[in-house]
Amino acid sequence: MTDTATLKRTREGTAASLELTHALTQTLYREARLLDTENYADWAEMLAEDLHYHMPGIETRYRRDKTEQVTDLTRMAYYNDSKPEILKRLSRLETGTAWSEDPATRYTHIITNVEVELTEKADEFRVYSNFYAYRNRNERDEDSLVGNRIDIWRQVGHAFQLVKRRAILKHNVMLSKNLNIYI
Amino acid sequence: MRIERIGREPDYSRYMDLKEGWLDRRIFSDADIYEEELYRIFARSWLFVAHESQIPSSGDFLTTHMGEDAVIVARQPDGSIRVMLNSCPHRGNKVCFADAGNTRRFVCNYHGWAFDTAGDLKGMHEEYCYDAGDIDFKNHGLKNVAKVGNYKGLVFATFNSDAPSLEAWLGDFRWYLDMILDNEEGGTEFIGGCIKSVISANWKFGVENFIGDAYHAGWTHDSGARSMNNGQPFPPIDMQNSYHASMNGHGWEFGTEGVGDLVLLGRPKVMDYYNKIRPKMAERLGEMRSKIFGSVASASIFPNVSFLPGISTFRQWQPKGPMQFELKTWVIVNKAMPDDIKEEVTKGVMQTFGPGGTFEMDDGENWENCTTVNRGVVTRHERLHYRCGIGREIEHDTLPGIVYRGQYNDANQRGFYQRWLDMMTHDEFGKMPARPEPRLGNVAETRDLPGLFAL
Ligand code: FES
Ligand SMILES: [Fe+2]
Numbered sequence: 001m002t003d004t005a006t007l008k009r010t011r012e013g014t015a016a017s018l019e020l021t022h023a024l025t026q027t028l029y030r031e032a033r034l035l036d037t038e039n040y041a042d043w044a045e046m047l048a049e050d051l052h053y054h055m056p057g058i059e060t061r062y063r064r065d066k067t068e069q070v071t072d073l074t075r076m077a078y079y080n081d082s083k084p085e086i087l088k089r090l091s092r093l094e095t096g097t098a099w100s101e102d103p104a105t106r107y108t109h110i111i112t113n114v115e116v117e118l119t120e121k122a123d124e125f126r127v128y129s130n131f132y133a134y135r136n137r138n139e140r141d142e143d144s145l146v147g148n149r150i151d152i153w154r155q156v157g158h159a160f161q162l163v164k165r166r167a168i169l170k171h172n173v174m175l176s177k178n179l180n181i182y183i
Numbered sequence: 184m185r186i187e188r189i190g191r192e193p194d195y196s197r198y199m200d201l202k203e204g205w206l207d208r209r210i211f212s213d214a215d216i217y218e219e220e221l222y223r224i225f226a227r228s229w230l231f232v233a234h235e236s237q238i239p240s241s242g243d244f245l246t247t248h249m250g251e252d253a254v255i256v257a258r259q260p261d262g263s264i265r266v267m268l269n270s271c272p273h274r275g276n277k278v279c280f281a282d283a284g285n286t287r288r289f290v291c292n293y294h295g296w297a298f299d300t301a302g303d304l305k306g307m308h309e310e311y312c313y314d315a316g317d318i319d320f321k322n323h324g325l326k327n328v329a330k331v332g333n334y335k336g337l338v339f340a341t342f343n344s345d346a347p348s349l350e351a352w353l354g355d356f357r358w359y360l361d362m363i364l365d366n367e368e369g370g371t372e373f374i375g376g377c378i379k380s381v382i383s384a385n386w387k388f389g390v391e392n393f394i395g396d397a398y399h400a401g402w403t404h405d406s407g408a409r410s411m412n413n414g415q416p417f418p419p420i421d422m423q424n425s426y427h428a429s430m431n432g433h434g435w436e437f438g439t440e441g442v443g444d445l446v447l448l449g450r451p452k453v454m455d456y457y458n459k460i461r462p463k464m465a466e467r468l469g470e471m472r473s474k475i476f477g478s479v480a481s482a483s484i485f486p487n488v489s490f491l492p493g494i495s496t497f498r499q500w501q502p503k504g505p506m507q508f509e510l511k512t513w514v515i516v517n518k519a520m521p522d523d524i525k526e527e528v529t530k531g532v533m534q535t536f537g538p539g540g541t542f543e544m545d546d547g548e549n550w551e552n553c554t555t556v557n558r559g560v561v562t563r564h565e566r567l568h569y570r571c572g573i574g575r576e577i578e579h580d581t582l583p584g585i586v587y588r589g590q591y592n593d594a595n596q597r598g599f600y601q602r603w604l605d606m607m608t609h610d611e612f613g614k615m616p617a618r619p620e621p622r623l624g625n626v627a628e629t630r631d632l633p634g635l636f637a638l
Contacts, residue, residue, distance in 0.1 A: 059376060060281055065285070067284075091409070098544075172282070174538055179538040
């Protein structure tokens with residue numbers, strides 16, 4: 001066995017140090033704060049150029065049914081985006097004519113259950129987390145989106161950039177009229 | 184099967200005057216009117232239930248609703264498709280809880296009654312508890328609908344044994360439908376999966392928006408159009424060369440510039456693909472239809488299916504009470520497309536008309552507020568304005584249907600509500616007026632039509 005293979009085997013899936021775990025947890029919190037305050041310009045700075053942002057649609061199927069719903073990228077997905085595609089969606093808000101965003105939606109992202117693991121790449125980390133994203137609009141329009149995320153974050157200098165995100169929303173019928181939110 | 188409801192016979196014609204161009208707001212929230220819609224419209228119409236590509240193999244099934252009635256759509260060993268109530272004849276429990284899958288049997292969770300994919304009762308838990316004569320197996324299967332039909336891949340079903348054939352129901356609208364279902368050899372398929380969302384609005388707002396409301400697009404979707412098309416506003420509308428066409432409540436509004444909706448999809452490769460096949464499309468469907476396809480356009484099939492030809496979102500507005508519907512969205516693509524083009528279309532649809540799409544986000548908000556505000560006890564008695572373009576009806580040599588000039592128009596919406604009124608007021612299908620008299624008659628195939636329609 002070569003040294004690299006041994007290295008891969010020992011790094012992959014290993015829990016990260018307390019320090020790294022803290023740094024990445026803080027990164028997730030910062031990201032949540034930027035999304036809560038609609039600071040999308042700074043959020044976009046946290047996204048790697050080779051980002052893949054994926055939120056699959058989840059059908060209800062029997063346990064014996066082995067249809068791959070989560071990782072099959074040819075299936076319907078709320079998001080299956082590259083960074084330029086996310087920026088395209090975001091550019092809608094900059095037009096000043098996104099009528100349904102004015103008055104603004106009020107957001108809170110609660111991020112919990114953070115676990116950080118090393119990967120085979122020295123500068124990339126796998127980060128598990130849970131999200132509770134709450135939205136409230138106008139008088140009493142509200143909804144709650146809950147689920148899990150698996151991310152890959154890459155260290156760039158002293159900061160981290162999001163390279164991959166898979167967010168699994170627990171809804172089958174999404175109990176909301178739209179998804180004017182990033183998770 | 185005959186679905187009857189006794190008792191309430193209000194005069195629905197007082198809820199609208201389509202010659203004058205107004206509607207009464209109560210049809211968007213009144214609970215009694217909604218119940219009546221379930222009987223008179225949903226239980227009597229042909230309803231879309233599946234695309235055949237969703238259930239290609241024997242034993243494949245999916246579950247959906249016809250109106251508010253839960254149904255199973257299942258492929259049979261002989262290749263045919265059956266549609267049956269998703270409700271056990273013993274105590275009524277739901278027998279299938281999955282959105283889709285493959286099975287030999289549907290077995291009820293309550294007492295274990297087991298049905299094959301045709302709905303026939305095959306056995307049950309502790310069968311000895313029934314004495315001879317207690318159960319007639321033949322008559323205690325899952326109730327099948329009255330008729331199932333397939334138009335170029337779209338599977339429809341109806342509870343109404345008096346319904347005309349599916350071809351007659353779609354009528355001249357088939358001439359238009361073929362622009363999405365048959366613009367290339369091989370037909371169409373749905374991309375895997377279905378995205379469902381809930382909108383607290385009356386189902387008719389979704390249908391009428393897609394059937395004719397080009398007018399909202401340039402305003403509501405200014406931000407969406409600019410985000411998908413490099414900051415450019417909505418493509419300009421040519422009022423001389425764009426139309427509304429309405430046939431028995433089905434409707435298609437469209438330009439003839441050939442590119443508007445493709446631009447809004449924001450995927451240059453998809454544009455290139457269609458431009459490449461367009462000469463063939465012209466041979467296949469005629470010059471006129473090859474120019475309509477890809478233009479700014481939208482369409483609805485009565486009563487509750489809509490789509491955007493060119494953008495390729497295909498959707499159904501499932502009623503869930505007078506003030507809520509469930510929106511089911513799919514992506515429809517040509518089977519002959521290479522995989523990378525299918526992927527481009529899918530991404531484009533989800534970025535424009537998925538729940539997080541740059542267009543979709545602005546629609547639901549409008550329909551919800553139309554619904555809730557219209558309900559006010561004083562507000563509901565105020566009429567709504569549906570007169571746009573009321574004087575612009577034309578005769579057109581090529582275009583079937585009741586045709587109006589100018590895509591900014593309420594004509595198709597008036598046509599939809601006229602059919603709604605016809606169905607709400609006529610007990611017998613055969614007595615309902617044809618609007619208009621069909622031109623295509625019984626022709627089975629619009630592709631090879633000579634002369635008039637092939638232009
Ligand atoms: S309700 Fe289905 S077996 Fe009893
Ligand atoms: Fe719209």
